Amino acid sequence: MDYDFLFGILDERSISTGDSARMEHATDWGTDDANASPPDVVVYPTTTDEISAILAGATEHNVPVTPYAAGTSLDGQPVPVHEGISMNLTRMNEILDVRPEDFQIDVQPGVMGPALEQAAGKHGLFFPPLPSSSDISTIGGMIANAASGMQTVKYGEVADWILELEVVLADGSVITAGSKAPKTSAGYNLRDLFVGSEGTLGVVTRATLKLAGRPAQIRGGRAIFETLDDATDAVTDVVRSGVDIAKIELIDAESAMMSNAVTGNALPDAPMVFLEFHADHGIDEEIAFCRSLLEQHSPDRFEIADSEEMDELWQTRRELQFAIEEYNPELQAVYPGDVTVPISECSPLIRYIKSLGAEHDLLTPCFGHVGDGNIHSTVLADADDERALDRARAVSEAIVERTLEVGGTSTGEHGIGLDKRNYLVAEYGEETVEAMYAVKRALDPTGTLNPGKIFPEQFDTAPADRH
C-alpha cells in the first residue's frame, strides 16, 4: 500500500505509523480489544485543504479513510475494519466565529462540548441538544452519528441545530450543505444527508450551529414511584400533556441499585424520574402543572431539589451506563442499544424487556430519554456461562425486533456503525437500503470513506482491492 503521498500533504509530525497511535485508533468505546482493528497509518490534519488533498490522494491510491474524533461512539463507527488511513480530526478544534446577534457559531469538527459551551456562554447563549457524553466527545462525532441528548425532549436533536456544513467529499471536492439563513428551500437538502452518515459520505470540516438564549429560570427535581409502569406512564403523560419540560429521564430500580453499588450513592431502590424545567418566567406554574400530572401516577414523592443536589443527580444519570458496566466484573453486557419507539409503545416495550429478563433469569437495567421514546437497556449475563450469554444475546435481539415491529428504530441517537448493520433491512426494507446505497455510490464511487459501516455485508462499500 502506498502511503507516501501523505508526506507531500502533511508534515511528519502529523503522520504516525507507530503501534501506539495505530492501537489508539483501533477501537471505540463500544468495541472491546478482542475486536480491535488498527489502521495502517494515522493522520492529524488541521485544515480543510489538507483533508481535501488526503481524500483525493486516498481515492487515487485506492486506500480507505476512516474519520476518527474522540472515539466515544458505541457501535464501531470509527473502527477502520479495512485498515488504511485513520483520519484523526481532534486537532481541528477551533471556534472560528461567534455571531451572537444571529445566534450562530462556526466551529471546526474537533471542538468538544465544554469549549462550545464556553464560547456560547460568554454571550448568554448555549447549544441545547448536547448528548450526555459531550464533555469528552466532539461536535463532528455528534453530527456524524445524529446524536441527541437529555434536552432533546424540549429542544430537539443535534441535527435540528445545524444550519450549514462544509464537507469534503471522497474526491477531495469541498461543498457547502445548508445555509446560514434560518431556513432555505434552495436545492437538495444535503446537510441532513451528511448528518448521521457516520463518515461514509464526506468529512465535515466546519459547522455553523444555532444557539439559544440561556433560560432565566432553571429548576430540577425528581419523582419516585412504586412501580416501573407508574414511572413510565408518568413520563409519557407529562410529555403528551404539553408540559414545558427540558429533561425527563427514567431510571429503573435495577439501574439505581447498580449505581448505588458502584458509586456509593444512596438512590432509592425504586423506579424514578429526574426532571428539569427551563423558563424565562412562570416556572412555578409549570412545575405545579407537572406535579398535578405526576400525582395521577401515585408517586411516593415528588421533590424539587436545589441546584447542587440536582448537579449530583444529573452526574449520577450521566454515569449510569458506566455503573451498569462496572457493577459486577463477572457479568458480561449485551446491548440492544438505544432503541426508540413511538411514545405510546414505551410502557409496553419496557414491560416486555422486564418480562424477558425474568423469564431468562437475566438482569435488564433500563433507563433513558423516555420522553423521546428512547430506552437505553443492557442485558447482563454470567461471562463464564455460555448458555446464559446465548440467552442474553437472544433477549437483546428480541428487544430490537419488538422495537421494529411496533414502528420504532434500532437506534435513536447512537448510529448503526458495525453493530446494528444487520437490522437496517428489517427496519427500512430492501428497496430503501438500495436507495441509500445508490447515494453512497454516487458520492463515494470508489468506496474511500469508512468502508464496512452502516450497510449490511451484502452491500459492498470497500475499495476495489479490499473486498
Added chain:
Amino acid sequence: MDYDFLFGILDERSISTGDSARMEHATDWGTDDANASPPDVVVYPTTTDEISAILAGATEHNVPVTPYAAGTSLDGQPVPVHEGISMNLTRMNEILDVRPEDFQIDVQPGVMGPALEQAAGKHGLFFPPLPSSSDISTIGGMIANAASGMQTVKYGEVADWILELEVVLADGSVITAGSKAPKTSAGYNLRDLFVGSEGTLGVVTRATLKLAGRPAQIRGGRAIFETLDDATDAVTDVVRSGVDIAKIELIDAESAMMSNAVTGNALPDAPMVFLEFHADHGIDEEIAFCRSLLEQHSPDRFEIADSEEMDELWQTRRELQFAIEEYNPELQAVYPGDVTVPISECSPLIRYIKSLGAEHDLLTPCFGHVGDGNIHSTVLADADDERALDRARAVSEAIVERTLEVGGTSTGEHGIGLDKRNYLVAEYGEETVEAMYAVKRALDPTGTLNPGKIFPEQFDTAPADRH
C-alpha cells in the same frame, strides 16, 4: 411517444389527453399563460401501486413524469417543460390514520390544509407549520417545496414535522424514508433529502406527520410604527429576546396602501407588525414582556385585538400578495421571491430594497416572516415601459445577489423550480451543485422525474431524447 402502457395501469377516466386537462396542468400560480407548457397526457392515480407502475413504465418508455398537486407553487415547479406525463396527485387525498396518543397522523399527498386541520382538531391537535396558502394547497406540495409559514418562527418548518415518508422512485421501487419513532440515527436521512426536492427524486405517496396539542390561550395584536426601520428592528429585537411568539409578520406602508386600495380595508398608512401569542398559561406575562420590547422602538401604538378583529387582520395578511398584484393592472410585477437572511441582515436588506426602489422610481412593497429572516418583496413597473421593466428586473436581481452576499438564500420556503435555477451555483458553489446532481443521477438515472427543474441548464436532467 408511446403512452399506451398507461391503459394497462389506470382506467380510462384516470387518463386525459384533452386540451382542457392539459392546459390546466401547463402552469402554476407563478407561471403566466405566455409561459404555459402543457403535458402530453394527464394521469390521476389513486394508489401507490399505480404510481409505482406508471413511473416504472415511464422510465422504460423514456417519458418524463412531472408531479402536479394544487398548482399553487410560484416558481414553475409542476410545469412540464419537457411535456410527457403530468401526474395529478389530488385524488390521493385520504387521511389514512390518526394516532392521537402518539401525536401522529398518516396522510396521502393530496390532502389539503383544511382536511388535515379537521382530522387533527377532532383530537385537540393541530399541524403548526402550515403555509399561508394551506387552504388551497396540498401537503404533498408543501413537502416537495420545503414550505413553511407564519408560525414557523415558533414551531419550525413543514420539514420539522415530518416523521416518515413513503416515496416511489423513478424505477417504481417503493421506499420508506424516516421512521415513526420520534428520532432515529439509523442509516442515511433520505427523508429530508426528498423534502424540498420538488418532485425530481421521487413521488411522495404517504406522509406520517407530527401534530401538536392546541394551545389553551391564543391572543393576537398589532403594533404600528413611524418608520420601517423601527418596525423591522422591533421584530428582530423581539425574536432575539426569546419572547415566545407564534407569529410576527412585518407589513410595510406600501403593502398596506395597496391592500387598502384593493380590498377596502383601512389599515394605517404606516409600517406595522401583526403578532400572535400561543400559551398554555401565562400569556399576559408574555404579552407584557413583548410590549416592553416593542416600546423601545417608539411604536405609535400596540394593541391587543379580539379574535374577530385578528381573523380579519390575518386574512388581510394572507391576501397581501394578491392585493399587490391586483393593485394596478398597468403595473407588472417582478419577483425577487422569498429571500431569507440571517436576522441581523433583515433591517439592512429591507433598507437596501427601499433605496433601490427610490433610486429607480419603482414601487417595492415588502412584507413577510421577518422573524425567520424571510422577506417577501415585489418590484412593480409600468407594463408598457420596457426601460422601467428592465430596471425592475435589475433591481430584483440585485436584491437576490445582496441576499447571497450576506449569507442568505434565494428562497426560504418557495423552492427553486424554474425561476431560481440560475442562482443555485452562486448560492452553493459549483462543487455543491455537482454533488446534488450526483444524487439526482443516482436516484433517477434516466431523468424521468420532473426534468428541467432546480438545476441550471448546464446540468442535463431530461430523458435521453428530450434534451
